Amino acid sequence: AQRVTQPEKLLSVFKGAPVELKCNYSYSGSPELFWYVQYSRQRLQLLLRHISRESIKGFTADLNKGETSFHLKKPFAQEEDSAMYYCALSEPGTYKYIFGTGTRLKVLA
Amino acid sequence: GAGVSQSPRYKVAKRGQDVALRCDPISGHVSLFWYQQALGQGPEFLTYFQNEAQLDKSGLPSDRFFAERPEGSVSTLKIQRTQQEDSAVYLCASSYTGINQPQHFGDGTRLSIL
Numbered sequence: 001a002q003r004v005t006q007p008e009k010l011l012s013v014f015k016g017a018p019v020e021l022k023c024n025y026s027y028s029g030s031p032e033l034f035w036y037v038q039y040s041r042q043r044l045q046l047l048l049r050h051i052s053r054e055s056i057k058g059f060t061a062d063l064n065k066g067e068t069s070f071h072l073k074k075p076f077a078q079e080e081d082s083a084m085y086y087c088a089l090s091e092p093g094t095y096k097y098i099f100g101t102g103t104r105l106k107v108l109a
Numbered sequence: 110g111a112g113v114s115q116s117p118r119y120k121v122a123k124r125g126q127d128v129a130l131r132c133d134p135i136s137g138h139v140s141l142f143w144y145q146q147a148l149g150q151g152p153e154f155l156t157y158f159q160n161e162a163q164l165d166k167s168g169l170p171s172d173r174f175f176a177e178r179p180e181g182s183v184s185t186l187k188i189q190r191t192q193q194e195d196s197a198v199y200l201c202a203s204s205y206t207g208i209n210q211p212q213h214f215g216d217g218t219r220l221s222i223l
Contacts, residue, residue: 086151097152
């Protein structure tokens, strides 16, 4: 069965430090992968998707099929990046998302 | 509207009562999804609609859960004879077509069963 694993429940970094939020998945094919973010008191919103290959708010994520990973990275964390981050997988041609359990990022001043 | 709207934001019910949760998707969005998010967990898929057709209800945890979207826009998730384990945040999402499209989420309804 498909599964998304986010091994860290909480990640604390200092402002200006690099940040990497880990996401591993189990799926035999080529999935569609997404990162969603939930800021305090806001709704879940799309941060980026791997097929777009774009950088949003300084974040990037590269799909590594060999390691079945889709880690989210940012070279210099900002305080406003503090939020809950969820990695999600969707099988190509389907609609169903499978979410990880989420990682709370705290960026300390 | 500007986004997916869910009501009520909070619902407290006694065990055994029936509850109904409403979702108003983004105008023009064909696909609508319901997710259940327990404390400390990621959202888990419950059911999917394309227009008024419920194409997948494989995630509904029991026959006490029922969802409908009779006119292809607003959807209602109903839980009958609520149990304490039903306490969770219920999220609704919509997307334009559904297939591999980004889903837009509402604020959710936090359901607490006493």
